[in-house]
Amino acid sequence: MTVSRPACARGFTMIEILVVLVVVGLLAALAIVNLGGGSQLRELKNEVQELYLLMQTASEQAVLNNQELGLVMEEEGYRFVLYDDLNGEWVGQPERLFRPRQWPEWLVATLQAEGDAPRLASDEDKLRPDLVFFSSGETTPFEAEFTLGSDTDHRHRIESDGLNGLDWRAPGDEDEL
Numbered sequence: 001m002t003v004s005r006p007a008c009a010r011g012f013t014m015i016e017i018l019v020v021l022v023v024v025g026l027l028a029a030l031a032i033v034n035l036g037g038g039s040q041l042r043e044l045k046n047e048v049q050e051l052y053l054l055m056q057t058a059s060e061q062a063v064l065n066n067q068e069l070g071l072v073m074e075e076e077g078y079r080f081v082l083y084d085d086l087n088g089e090w091v092g093q094p095e096r097l098f099r100p101r102q103w104p105e106w107l108v109a110t111l112q113a114e115g116d117a118p119r120l121a122s123d124e125d126k127l128r129p130d131l132v133f134f135s136s137g138e139t140t141p142f143e144a145e146f147t148l149g150s151d152t153d154h155r156h157r158i159e160s161d162g163l164n165g166l167d168w169r170a171p172g173d174e175d176e177l
Contacts, residue, residue, distance in 0.1 A: 040106065041154055045170065047107060048146045048156040051078065052168045055133070055158065058098065059166070062133040069093070070129025073111050073144070077102040081129050090127040106149055113142040114162075138162055 058069045058080055068083035070090055080098035081090045093099075103109060113130050131140045141162035147155050157169040 040148055043104060044107060044146060044148055044154065044156065047104065048158065048168070048170075050101075052158050052166065054080070054098065055131075055166055059133040059137070059139060062135050063137050066135045068135055069098075069133045071131040071133070072127065073109060073130050075103075078109075081127055083132075090129060092127075108147050108149055110145045110147075111142060112144075113140050139166070 055071065058071065061067075062069045067085075070081040070083065072079050072081055077100060079100035080093040082093050083089075084091045111130055131142055133139055139160045139162050141160060143157060143159040145155055145157050154171045156171065158166060159169070160166050
């Protein structure tokens, strides 16, 4: 007497299970890679947003306190400085809010400021800000770009014409050039 199995009662073969495991593994690896890039994009946005908000605050503080504030942008990061009227020179900003900050190593910041704009500094000054937030509400005209390394598809820009405040343009904004 032989017992035969019905055709519909068969299970998965070992090869079918292995193929499913390989496909799931590849999808998981792809998801991790995409999430990693997404986190850098979020971090880029957060870094630019933080600088933008600090620049707006510096501009408002300059008007409210009747003092000129400056921004020094360097390859490694940025810092805010204060113009000392008594000594006629720029000094470090004592407020904790305006402490020096470092860029992530993958962030590339490019600043273009008008070279002939007033900066309240002489050539002998050790500390010369790239941008000045004047007590009159004006700002040094500038355009700053922030990217993930050489990836210009995800470019953020902060800019000002000097008179009308700051503008932040994120990737995909309609006005992006």
